[in-house]
Amino acid sequence: MVDGEEAPLGLRERKKRETRTALSWATIRLSVERGWDAVTVEDIAAEANVSVRTFRNYFSSKAEAVVARHLDRMLGAADDLRARPADEPLREAIAQVVAARFAPESAGGGRPPRREWVDGVRLMLTEPDVQGEFLKANMIAQRELAKAIAERTGTDVTRDVYPTLVAAVTGTAATVAIDHWMRTDGSAPVRRLLSEVFDRLWAGLPVP
Amino acid sequence: MVDGEEAPLGLRERKKRETRTALSWATIRLSVERGWDAVTVEDIAAEANVSVRTFRNYFSSKAEAVVARHLDRMLGAADDLRARPADEPLREAIAQVVAARFAPESAGGGRPPRREWVDGVRLMLTEPDVQGEFLKANMIAQRELAKAIAERTGTDVTRDVYPTLVAAVTGTAATVAIDHWMRTDGSAPVRRLLSEVFDRLWAGLPVP
DNA sequence: TTAAAATCTTGCTGGATCGGCATCTTTTCT
DNA sequence: AGAAAAGATGCCGATCCAGCAAGATTTTAA
Numbered sequence: 275m276v277d278g279e280e281a282p283l284g285l286r287e288r289k290k291r292e293t294r295t296a297l298s299w300a301t302i303r304l305s306v307e308r309g310w311d312a313v314t315v316e317d318i319a320a321e322a323n324v325s326v327r328t329f330r331n332y333f334s335s336k337a338e339a340v341v342a343r344h345l346d347r348m349l350g351a352a353d354d355l356r357a358r359p360a361d362e363p364l365r366e367a368i369a370q371v372v373a374a375r376f377a378p379e380s381a382g383g384g385r386p387p388r389r390e391w392v393d394g395v396r397l398m399l400t401e402p403d404v405q406g407e408f409l410k411a412n413m414i415a416q417r418e419l420a421k422a423i424a425e426r427t428g429t430d431v432t433r434d435v436y437p438t439l440v441a442a443v444t445g446t447a448a449t450v451a452i453d454h455w456m457r458t459d460g461s462a463p464v465r466r467l468l469s470e471v472f473d474r475l476w477a478g479l480p481v482p
Numbered sequence: 483m484v485d486g487e488e489a490p491l492g493l494r495e496r497k498k499r500e501t502r503t504a505l506s507w508a509t510i511r512l513s514v515e516r517g518w519d520a521v522t523v524e525d526i527a528a529e530a531n532v533s534v535r536t537f538r539n540y541f542s543s544k545a546e547a548v549v550a551r552h553l554d555r556m557l558g559a560a561d562d563l564r565a566r567p568a569d570e571p572l573r574e575a576i577a578q579v580v581a582a583r584f585a586p587e588s589a590g591g592g593r594p595p596r597r598e599w600v601d602g603v604r605l606m607l608t609e610p611d612v613q614g615e616f617l618k619a620n621m622i623a624q625r626e627l628a629k630a631i632a633e634r635t636g637t638d639v640t641r642d643v644y645p646t647l648v649a650a651v652t653g654t655a656a657t658v659a660i661d662h663w664m665r666t667d668g669s670a671p672v673r674r675l676l677s678e679v680f681d682r683l684w685a686g687l688p689v690p
Numbered sequence: 691t692t693a694a695a696a697t698c699t700t701g702c703t704g705g706a707t708c709g710g711c712a713t714c715t716t717t718t719c720t
Numbered sequence: 721a722g723a724a725a726a727g728a729t730g731c732c733g734a735t736c737c738a739g740c741a742a743g744a745t746t747t748t749a750a
Binding site: 494497498532533534535536539 | 701
Binding site for chain 1: 729
């Protein structure tokens with residue numbers, strides 16, 4: 275399951291990933307454009323040129339498909355962490371990899387998000403199912419992140435609470451930043467919020 | 483929705499709460515005893531003397547019913563926070579109310595949990611659906627907690643990130659403590675884990 | 691106290707979801 | 721090349737789910 279990430283990645287695997295992201299994007303786009311309830315799994319499958327059954331092989335719900343983008347992002351961050359110089363302070367390393375994954379270029383095509391789109395996304399994110407899946411994804415990513423942190427700090431995920439805790443805090447930072455962005459006018463970019471939240475957390479939550 | 487908690491609480495409301503907790507407990511008990519998949523909504527409804535449709539009016543899934551206990555607990559904590567002396571440091575106040583709600587007496591009848599029961603609960607909590615709902619509930623509770631914190635600190639939930647952040651950290655602490663308890667032999671009581679986690683968070687996550 | 695209004699419970703039901711299975715196609719391995 | 725492995729798809733029965741309306745209970749107002 276965990277073989278070298280360096281393998282050239284066969285055709286099969288590549289296609290699978292393509293289908294996965296295609297389905298995920300299709301779900302997001304259609305939902306943003308038409309509204310959550312106005313999109314069926316059938317629509318999405320058609321949009322991505324696969325059968326409904328195949329959609330189900332990849333995702334067990336629309337919400338899961340939407341959140342897949344975020345999940346990949348966070349898993350990627352965990353992965354990046356392992357590649358970070360070992361002598362870099364943990365806090366720095368984490369801040370860097372997470373911030374990098376939140377960079378606009380890192381998302382999709384770096385197209386300038388239109389007002390309409392942002393509003394749609396925000397609306398979509400209010401959907402309870404989506405929020406639930408979002409949290410689940412975060413949890414999964416956190417487990418992976420905890421492993422990476424444990425390796426880096428020479429701690430044990432099952433014995434020490436430390437790696438799990440730091441991972442959880444990282445996930446929380448991301449969630450809070452996004453959450454706050456969602457509930458405000460969105461003028462403050464997520465990255466700024468993220469770094470602010472990070473600083474506060476590692477400073478022990480001083481009263482402002 | 484948020485009227486004085488002091489209102490005598492009419493018969494209607496009382497009955498509703500009773501049904502709600504009855505359904506929640508029934509779900510938990512049956513699931514622990516028979517195993518998650520061996521329990522249908524029909525069983526639960528029967529156990530609580532209501533129709534299946536009524537179960538659905540209260541909860542949209544078994545998982546949600548299970549987690550309702552935890553949700554109430556956290557909402558209660560948020561409520562307790564408002565009643566805390568205003569000059570008490572925020573950190574202390576939060577630690578107190580949360581710890582109090584995790585006290586064994588505060589749960590159900592203070593019956594000594596049998597080994598069998600604990601194992602069953604642990605097994606139930608590994609169920610993905612349950613975990614998902616757990617996270618959702620936490621999020622809901624956090625929003626409420628954030629409001630209480632905002633009141634207390636004179637900050638604004640929509641303008642400042644601070645209250646949301648502190649609430650999120652509190653929720654995270656609870657989650658991590660429970661998560662760690664679940665994945666270890668359970669010898670360390672949740673309350674001890676909780677306070678350890680709390681201390682570390684408010685100390686800015688020093689490297690151990 | 692009584693009648694009206696509001697709310698809750700419940701059975702019914704059509705539409706969507708879900709996951710197992712068999713089959714056909716594509717990729718990978720030897 | 722040929723066999724083996726893994727994916728995609730269609731089909732289908734079981735289940736879930738939310739809206740609706742009828743009947744019961746509580747609350748409110750007169």
